[in-house]
Amino acid sequence: MKLIAITGGIGAGKSTVSRGLAARGAYVIDADVTARVVLDPATPTGRRVLADIAQALGPHVLQADGSLNRARVAELIFHDEAVRQQYNGIVHPAILSATAAAIDACRESHALVVHEIPLLTADSPALPWRYDLIVTVEADAGERRRRLQRHRGLSAEDAAARVAVQGDEERRIAIADIIVRTDGTLTETDRRVAELWRRLSE
Template identity: 50%
Template sequence: MHHTSILVGLTGGIAAGKSTVARELTALGARIVDGDAAARDVVDPRTPGGAALVRSIAELLDTDVLAADGTLDRAVVSARVFSDADLLRQYNALLRPAILSEVGARIERARRTPGVVVHEIPLLSRTTAPLPWTYDLIVTVEAAEDLRLRRLQDGRGYAPAEAERRIRAQGEEVDRIAIADVVVRTDGTLEETRSATASLWERLTADRPPR
């Protein structure tokens, strides 16, 4: 299908500020496809596909990952998979097909009208397996590792070792930058991040066709 919209892949390491940049882009007029939201929705046990996927995850990780209402206890799941690299790979292999299908459908709907569509994706780098869609521009949001560790500990309450595990599990900054057209750094003030995002928006909405 021919699209008159621009599709942007927005990624970045955990606690680097990706969600902040996504919010700024939304305020400027972008339509966001939230990869994390899609990942949550595909394990909704109120849907047939979600119920089957939740059962498979419980078989892999044990039934104590289920909350009383039958949904996944995300804190328990995260603690288990982020402490075991092999288990994390198996968990991702279960989720990936369902997430790709859901995200693809959301991107297709969002691209039916002109404008800027931003797919907020947590894991996108040169090591990522091929995706069933192509971005017109890839943006990664980055910040110094010590700052990200501090944000995870102070803002989200992670213990130091857990914060470091989360950062390691999401890959290396150099691998994200290797495929990025634009790097937005958030080491500075919020106003500096907003200014960088505004510059990005100008690039996205310039009177020229997508590359």
């Protein structure tokens, strides 16, 4: 099995690149999907993690049904670095454990596995697995802000705050084997994904 990391900042186009690779035959492990599973109040793990979050950030970050109020959490963590670090310290270990299990489950059944993981940089802590190749997806900060406003309905202020928090482009590029730019049209991005697929398939 070949394990590929797809990283990049918010709004850069990681999911677009991952979907393009999946359409060509890759198996994708999406960190956002893994996070949603880890935070599912219907599971013992989810209930434990959600209880820890509520204890740290306050009960108002949970919905009436016990699920995470994502909008409220986003308001907190994208405007307060200390709160963001506290939240990540609770959620990230659970995501790492679930991801490691998902990667192990793929070893005998998939030749090419893509792990879509945001914000993998030269400063990231060591992971319990090794990537064969790291790809960072990058786009101009202004374009990323526009995408967040256009596709996610964020205000200009919120979009700017989220892009600013994830501004480690140089530190992502420092560990990347391949850089995929997505500043252009979707057609241009798909052409770059096709080139990436050829390289990964060699």
